[in-house]
Amino acid sequence: MNIYLHNTKTRKKELLEPVEPGRVGMYVCGPTVYDRAHIGNARPVIVFDVLFRLLRHVYGAENVRYVRNFTDVDDKIIARAEESGREIGQITEETSRWYLEDMAAVGALEPTDMPRATDWIGAMVAMIEGLVEAGHAYAAEGHVLFRVRSYEAYGALSGRSVDDMIAGARVEVAPYKEDPMDFVLWKPAKAGEPGWESPWGKGRPGWHIECSAMADALLGASFDIHGGGNDLMFPHHENEIAQSKCAHPEGEFARIWMHNEMLQVEGKKMSKSLGNFFTVRDLLDQGVPGEVIRFVFLGTHYRKPMDWTEKKRQEAEATLRDWRGLVAGAEETGPDTAVAEALADDLNTAGAITRLHAMAKEIAANPQKDCFYEKGTFLASARLMGILTEELAGWNAAPGVDLSAYAERLGALREAAMENKDFSAVDTLKAALIEAGVEVKMSRLGVDLIVKPEFDASKLEGLL
Structure with missing residues (x-):
């Protein structure tokens, strides 16, 4: 089965043709672990979990490598440690565990690799050294900065020119920068902050170099898919491309770039000031099943803005109750071709769900028909999307009720x-x-x- 994905870089849908035939590598930007993941953080997790499942279905689980990182050194983490009086390691260990528990609750498989930034400082330092030697970066006052204008294609992903970026945005202009758009690869550690020894003194990496170094170490200089929310397109992904391509000019870095749109709540941007900000754990603790959260997300194509509403939650819960009842006792067979093809068409989850509704209606309308095989196909099709799985079962039965x-x-x-x-x-x-x-x-x-x-x-x- 061919898989077609919309490539942000080329602005068109493209056939996935793996760098290494028969094997796929995918990198998705993970969380900065200092607090609970809010519901918007769950969208890329669910989007790329569906893609991970599809890739495993098409290529075989052993031939798909999915990397999603943990940023466990960051200004926000340091600030949280200072205000709480706790050790940074305690905070990142706890919040990383929370993250994995909450994402498992919405049906996400764990990626093949989940590297922590602090375990890859050596690789980051080595990449920065190479950029300095090649003239793409320079040291200044304990910092190392990337020369943005040394990479001619900078801005191609987001469709902006360097001059337009400077004119249209407030850019931090530190005195040690050669150009306002140059960004930090390494920064000096302040007193009491975590730091590592480097050729430029004790310090820590900038945010962008983390993903470049870990992607290179785990997937190579050229790999197939890089994903994340569209809020990361600039500057994070733009900077990743620049530093990675300059560090390894022989490589492609990521062939296909995928970005999911943002999430709203009842038609409004989620914010604490509006009182519509909540975490995945908030919903779970309120009794909203993780499977229901996942189903609501799947109802909107990943490249369209998604609106979380109470009505959608209720409809999703009712549908999943019906579907779980429908497949009770069924054994999974192979997924329906139309469902798999919808997913292979740039993750058309809404189309796949429409097909599942049609299948469910047909099965329910023919109760006397020998439809055990059809139920098995329906179950396999749903599970390809990460719903009706055994891991997410049990929520539709009242606690303590044995019928x-x-x-x-x-x-x-x-x-x-x-x-x-x-x-x-x-x-x-x-x-x-x-x-x-x-x-x-x-x-x-x-x-x-x-x-x-x-x-x-x-x-x-x-x-x-």
Whole structure:
């Protein structure tokens, strides 16, 4: 199956043709770990998790290498340590764990590699040394800066010229800079700040060099896909390209650049001042299942702005309840071709979901049909998108509610009714379960009972 992805660099959809035939390398910018991930942080995670799943489906899990970094040294982290009185290592260890737990809760697989910036300082220093030797960077007052004008293609990704950038933005003009657009590769460490020895004195890396060094070390000078939110396009990704291409002029760096759009809440930009800012953990603690969060995100194409609304949450929860009931007892087969093709067309998740709705409607409309295979296909198709997985199961059942005895009783009554042709007892128990807020699904494969939001356990008393 061919995969086509929109390349930010060329402004067009392109066929994915791996640098190394049969193997794919992907780098996605990860979090700066100083606090909980807000809901907007989850969008690139879910977007590129779907791509990771698709790549594994097409190329085989062993042939896909997905790298997503942790920035664990940064001004925000240092500030958090100072205000809290805690050690930086304690903060980054805790928040990294939070991040992985929250992203797992929305169904994200862990990447192949999750490098921490502090483990790759040596590689960063080596890359900076090479840039200085080649004339692309210079040392000044304990800093090392990249000469932006030494890379002629600077601005191609974001579609801006250097002069336009200077004219249209407030740029920090430090006295040690040769040019206002030059950016920091290495900075001196202040008293009490973390630092590492280097040819330019004790200091720490700038933000942009981290990703270039780790991508080069783990994926090589040329690899297939680089992703992240479109807020990173400039300056972060623009700077990554410049320093990586100058450090390894023989390489392509990333062939395809992918950027997801931002997230809004009820039609407004998310902000603490508007009271619509919340973390993934906030939603989970409020009882919103991670699978529901994921499904809402998948309903909008990754290159379009996404609006989180309460209505979408409710609709997603209702749909997933129905779908989980539909596939109860089914065994996963292979995914539907139309679903896989939608995903292979620049991650058209909305199109894939439309196809899943059509499949679910057909299966539900033919309860007497032998549709076990169709259910297996439906299940595999959903799981290709990271929904209806075993890892995300359980939220649709009320805590502490065991309906197995009712399912067994209804199954026994149904079996007896098939012999004596009297279904009155079956209908009576089924109606009582429905009245109690239990969805009843019966097929030749058995009886499935699904707890609905309006479930009332008191109405089950005396039914057995």
